[in-house]
Amino acid sequence: MFTNYDYTVVERFMRYVQIDTQSDPLSNTFPSTEKQKDLSRLLVKELKEMGITDAELDEYGYVYATIPANTDKKVPVICFCSHVDTSSDSSGTGVKPIIHKGYEGGDISLPDDENIVISPKEHPYLLEKKGDDIITASGTTLLGADDKAGVAEIMDAAHYLMTHPEVKHGAIRILFTPDEEIGRGVDKVDMKKLAADFGYTMDGGEAGSLEDENFSADGAKITVYGVSAHPGSAKNKLVSAIKVAAAIVDALPKDSLSPETTEDREGFVHPVRIQGVAEKAEIDFIIRDFDTNALEAHENFLRTTMDRVVARFPGARATLKVNSQYRNMKEVLVNHPEVTAYAAEAIKRAGLQPLRMSIRGGTDGSRLSFMGLPCPNIFTGEMALHGKHEYVSIQDMQKAVQTIVYLAQVWEEKSRQ
Structure with a gap:
């Protein structure tokens, strides 16, 4: 399916991370910072350019959009969700993303601060990425792969589905949230407007990882x-x-x-x-x-x-x-085993081994699960989060795009006429 596909995920990601969207845990407004909407407005514009006519940004900073169904089957509405904000633990102002092509397996020194070195000694996952193209920041900021990798992957998958009508799928809802990093990501989400049956956050780490359990x-x-x-x-x-x-x-x-x-x-x-x-x-x-x-x-x-x-x-x-x-999403997902099983099948179709993992933290999906939208978490490739050592593999991001598309396809195949 993807042999001749010209991925847009990297170009999107490189553009998105340069927009400062840091949230503020001390703010009493919603969203906590208005600058988060700068990226959200761009996402709405790009979604409309794809032909997704109902894309909208509401007053609270949420982006809602629908990829229309192209099948006669009755398919549950699924939602893909990522957050636009970045952590307040490290600066997100003036991010300068750098692509390190054909990573050879050694230390990655960042040019704007010689003291910031991304080493496989501290980040062993890098050893699995030999030959990949790695994106980092320049040494003075975080990268913002958490969760702009997920945002870019959903956008590229939407682009694929809108330009490949031969891939059959039900209605797909897209949700981009603000303020996830400060625990308020779904405080104002309109579940009636979202109108989805099941969901997936794109906010996980290493390729193939699938998380259906998190901290309470x-x-x-x-x-x-x-x-x-x-x-x-x-x-x-x-x-x-x-x-x-x-x-x-x-x-x-x-x-x-x-x-x-x-x-x-x-x-x-x-x-x-x-x-x-x-x-x-x-x-x-x-x-x-x-x-x-x-x-x-x-x-x-x-x-x-x-x-x-x-x-x-x-x-x-x-x-x-x-x-x-928030509470452990497992308490909800155990009643809907197909949600996780279909994600595992999609990961396999993307050529990866599903890695069932537990999150020592939370995502928007943990709260969405208890709001009526069972919602496990799928990998994006984002690693070394919330600091200047953050990095992501381009090849991991492309595999995440594939996983989203295959997952939409799996839901259609498993549904009855």
């Missing part, structure tokens, strides 16, 4: 209340909320229950932000585990730790507030 997640905030006093006359009066907060963080385990000490299916309690003054300080945590029931145990541990530390500081007090964030 809660957020937590500890608020510490101290006693303020003038430092010149503070003896036996001042109780520094900053010091109490620091002591709480220091009391967390050093060799377990943290991202840096866990792997595979192990959960964690992780402080992500601390701020305050003597009178009041706040610590924000993320709490993660594949077993949703285990979240309560982690939260009780955090509460016990907080109470034990605060007791050492007479006059101080603290509260813990927990909020639910």
